[in-house]
Amino acid sequence: xxxxxxxxxxxxxxxxxxxxxxxxxxxxxxxxxxxxxxxxxxxxxxxxxxxxxxxxxxxxxxxxxxxxxxxxxxxxxxxxxxxxxxxxxxxxxxxxxxxxxxxxxxxxxxxxxxxxxxxxxxxxxxxxxxxxxxxxxxxxxxxxxxxxxxxxxxxxxxxxxxxxxxxxxxxxxxxxxxxxxxxxxxxxxxxxxxxxxxxxxxxxxxxxxxxxxxxxxxxxxxxxxxxxxxxxxxxxxxxxxxxxxxxxxxxxxxxxxxxxxxxxxxxxxxxxxxxxxxxxxxxxxxxxxxxxxxxxxxxxxxxxxxxxxxxxxxxxxxxxxxxxxxxxxxxxxxxxxxxxxxxxxxxxxxxxxxxxxxxxxxxxxxxxxxxxxxxxxxxxxxxxxxxxxxxxxxxxxxxxxxxxxxxxxxxxxxxxxxxxxxxxxxxxxxxxxxxxxxxxxxxxxxxxxxxxxxxxxxxxxxxxxxxxxxxxxxxxxxxxxxxxxxxxxxxxxxxxxxxxxxxxxxxxxxxxxxxxxxxxxxxxxxxxxxxxxxxxxxxxxxxxxxxxxxxxxxxxxxxxxxxxxxxxxxxxxxxxxxxxxxxxxxxxxxxxxxxxxxxxxxxxxxxxxxxxxxxxxxxxxxxx
Amino acid sequence: xxxxxxxxxxxxxxxxxxxxxxxxxxxxxxxxxxxxxxxxxxxxxxxxxxxxxxxxxxxxxxxxxxxxxxxxxxxxxxxxxxxxxxxx
Numbered sequence: 001x002x003x004x005x006x007x008x009x010x011x012x013x014x015x016x017x018x019x020x021x022x023x024x025x026x027x028x029x030x031x032x033x034x035x036x037x038x039x040x041x042x043x044x045x046x047x048x049x050x051x052x053x054x055x056x057x058x059x060x061x062x063x064x065x066x067x068x069x070x071x072x073x074x075x076x077x078x079x080x081x082x083x084x085x086x087x088x089x090x091x092x093x094x095x096x097x098x099x100x101x102x103x104x105x106x107x108x109x110x111x112x113x114x115x116x117x118x119x120x121x122x123x124x125x126x127x128x129x130x131x132x133x134x135x136x137x138x139x140x141x142x143x144x145x146x147x148x149x150x151x152x153x154x155x156x157x158x159x160x161x162x163x164x165x166x167x168x169x170x171x172x173x174x175x176x177x178x179x180x181x182x183x184x185x186x187x188x189x190x191x192x193x194x195x196x197x198x199x200x201x202x203x204x205x206x207x208x209x210x211x212x213x214x215x216x217x218x219x220x221x222x223x224x225x226x227x228x229x230x231x232x233x234x235x236x237x238x239x240x241x242x243x244x245x246x247x248x249x250x251x252x253x254x255x256x257x258x259x260x261x262x263x264x265x266x267x268x269x270x271x272x273x274x275x276x277x278x279x280x281x282x283x284x285x286x287x288x289x290x291x292x293x294x295x296x297x298x299x300x301x302x303x304x305x306x307x308x309x310x311x312x313x314x315x316x317x318x319x320x321x322x323x324x325x326x327x328x329x330x331x332x333x334x335x336x337x338x339x340x341x342x343x344x345x346x347x348x349x350x351x352x353x354x355x356x357x358x359x360x361x362x363x364x365x366x367x368x369x370x371x372x373x374x375x376x377x378x379x380x381x382x383x384x385x386x387x388x389x390x391x392x393x394x395x396x397x398x399x400x401x402x403x404x405x406x407x408x409x410x411x412x413x414x415x416x417x418x419x420x421x422x423x424x425x426x427x428x429x430x431x432x433x434x435x436x437x438x439x440x441x442x443x444x445x446x447x448x449x450x451x452x453x454x455x456x457x458x459x460x461x462x463x464x465x466x467x468x469x470x471x472x473x474x475x476x477x478x479x480x481x482x483x484x485x486x487x488x489x490x491x492x493x494x495x496x497x498x499x500x501x502x503x504x505x506x507x508x509x510x511x512x513x514x515x516x517x518x519x520x521x522x523x524x525x526x527x528x529x530x531x532x533x534x535x536x537x538x539x540x541x542x543x544x545x546x547x548x549x550x551x552x553x554x555x556x557x558x559x560x561x562x563x564x565x566x567x568x569x570x571x572x573x574x575x576x577x578x579x580x581x582x583x584x585x586x587x588x589x590x591x592x593x594x595x596x597x598x599x600x601x602x603x604x605x606x607x608x609x610x611x612x613x614x615x616x617x618x619x620x621x622x623x624x
Numbered sequence: 625x626x627x628x629x630x631x632x633x634x635x636x637x638x639x640x641x642x643x644x645x646x647x648x649x650x651x652x653x654x655x656x657x658x659x660x661x662x663x664x665x666x667x668x669x670x671x672x673x674x675x676x677x678x679x680x681x682x683x684x685x686x687x688x689x690x691x692x693x694x695x696x697x698x699x700x701x702x703x704x705x706x707x708x709x710x711x712x
Contacts, residue, residue, distance in 0.1 A: 232645055238655075244712035247643055250685045250704060273655065314712035430711065451711050459710035462682055506711065571690045 015115030034065025039081030040542035065503030069104030074508035076287030093185030105206030164194035165343015182310025213524025242272030252571030253434025266327025318429030319350025325377030423448035498536030636699035644707025
């Protein structure tokens with residue numbers, strides 16, 4: 001009997017309104033686990049290189065992993081994937097909350113959405129049954145209103161909802177997929193893919209226990225984390241992910257004013273401890289997690305922030321705060337609420353507004369361009385106005401709704417130099433001039449700049465931490481970029497990629513050894529950490545092949561030009577990414593991965609990972 | 625009488641702020657607390673006094689500015705002590 005999965009994947013044809021159940025064999029699950037690897041498998045095999053991301057031939061895939069919905073801290077996550085309309089490349093995001101676990105407990109391992117529905121619909125799954133239902137009444141509503149209407153319509157307060165928001169309906173390329181109102185698969189513009197398919201939401205209700213091979217072992221592991229998380233995650237509980245804002249500011253690596261600076265004079269006003277002491281009213285959590293790192297905030301006038309939409313993560317405090325030069329915590333919280341109510345990626349939209357602010361400061365944009373809005377750094381009201389406009393594609397918001405790369409192309413006049421993105425995706429709140437290995441990871445990422453499947457060098461400066469699981473025994477300076485750092489990056493990328501296949505939270509402090517034990521306890525598979533890294537690298541190679549087929553080359557493994565220029569002030573004044581060392585690190589990574597110097601995997605590398613079938617998807621010029 | 629010879633309660637204070645998972649070494653004082661000032665004492669000596677293992681410290685700052693551990697706080701100064709940070 002299968003454990004950790006049901007052996008059932010939904011194939012939903014939105015054009016025809018049909019639903020089929022596919023039943024892949026056990027060894028398929030054993031090879032791909034879920035999440036990223038599963039999404040990459042389907043996209044590579046089923047979505048051709050010329051498919052329009054917002055057209056009917058793109059596929060939107062919802063994929064939990066084998067660990068999702070089983071009872072331990074960190075298992076409340078799922079992935080969403082599609083060709084990204086923002087980058088044109090492989091697109092994926094993960095989110096926590098309760099939706100993923102509920103979907104899994106409804107009896108399915110994934111759902112693949114094809115085609116375009118003639119009218120708005122949502123998929124309702126409940127304990128082994130699935131149906132498409134009319135979503136006309138949900139269109140144009142806020143995410144909160146959608147949840148209310150669905151609970152009323154289905155007569156069930158315990159449903160869990162993933163939805164695209166108004167921004168997704170309007171095909172905003174900075175749109176997210178929202179789990180449970182306050183948990184977001186933010187990146188890659190996946191909300192727009194849902195919107196383009198007239199797929200408003202997926203609603204789940206599941207009362208089944210996901211089968212577990214060794215319940216006693218799983219219980220012991222779960223209990224261990226309950227008893228021990230405070231040693232490594234107490235501050236995460238107390239101050240949320242915002243805990244990192246002050247250390248990053250003090251070290252000179254807090255993205256500020258569109259990455260012109262790495263320290264922000266207003267940092268203390270928007271820090272984790274400040275939020276805890278001022279506007280925090282509660283701590284929320286995800287399925288089965290005792291850490292409760294999620295913020296719930298509330299403010300009085302003028303913003304009257306609604307606690308229903310949670311509160312800002314570190315990424316949002318940076319992207320709507322320091323990156324826009326804004327130190328008004330209440331306004332940032334309002335911005336977070338707006339993004340969550342409309343389904344906007346706070347990172348993407350924040351960095352895009354900061355881009356426009358720098359354009360405005362340099363007279364590349366004027367009041368005539370910006371609908372009369374003074375888009376200057378520090379103008380919180382302007383930031384809030386732009387969020388509304390972007391979500392609705394109103395006026396200048398329509399220009400910014402396509403992200404920095406396209407907006408810069410549309411604006412012209414040298415605006416490109418202010419667009420901080422990799423492969424078209426806006427850079428998140430981690431600074432390559434502080435974390436130099438992370439900069440290489442940004443360049444390599446299949447989804448464009450991303451911090452979730454990347455290495456954070458600062459964690460390995462004093463101790464190697466969990467890297468000693470891979471035999472990496474010496475700490476390394478964050479600004480080091482030698483082959484030994486690339487080795488660390490390779491292992492970290494693979495580990496975090498594996499996390500996004502089994503689907504476990506990156507913040508719950510499980511060691512790689514424990515992750516392997518969790519997979520074994522849930523599935524009964526005789527895995528090892530070798531296999532854990534193997535599944536991570538399968539996903540990395542499949543996403544690489546997908547992008548190569550879509551025309552991406554090593555030239556697109558390109559870090560933003562700004563990071564090769566030194567900071568003018570602050571703790572990292574004079575520090576830049578060393579271009580030569582960075583380029584060398586990329587080549588070293590390719591070679592360590594068994595790829596050629598042009599970034600194309602060798603057939604042997606694919607066979608070595610047990611995905612020899614993927615050789616057929618290598619570019620023709622690869623000589624196969 | 626030198627301030628270091630006064631009883632703890634009468635000595636001038638410095639402010640200590642701990643970040644990351646260092647509060648577990650504060651003896652129940654939490655993330656922010658006052659600590660008796662001692663003229664000429666380095667931040668490294670302060671870490672030893674509080675009982676924070678050096679290997680768990682990523683960075684220290686004095687009055688908001690990153691410094692080395694041989695920096696010497698004055699009375700009334702604020703010392704920030706950070707453990708390594710990863711993602712966020």
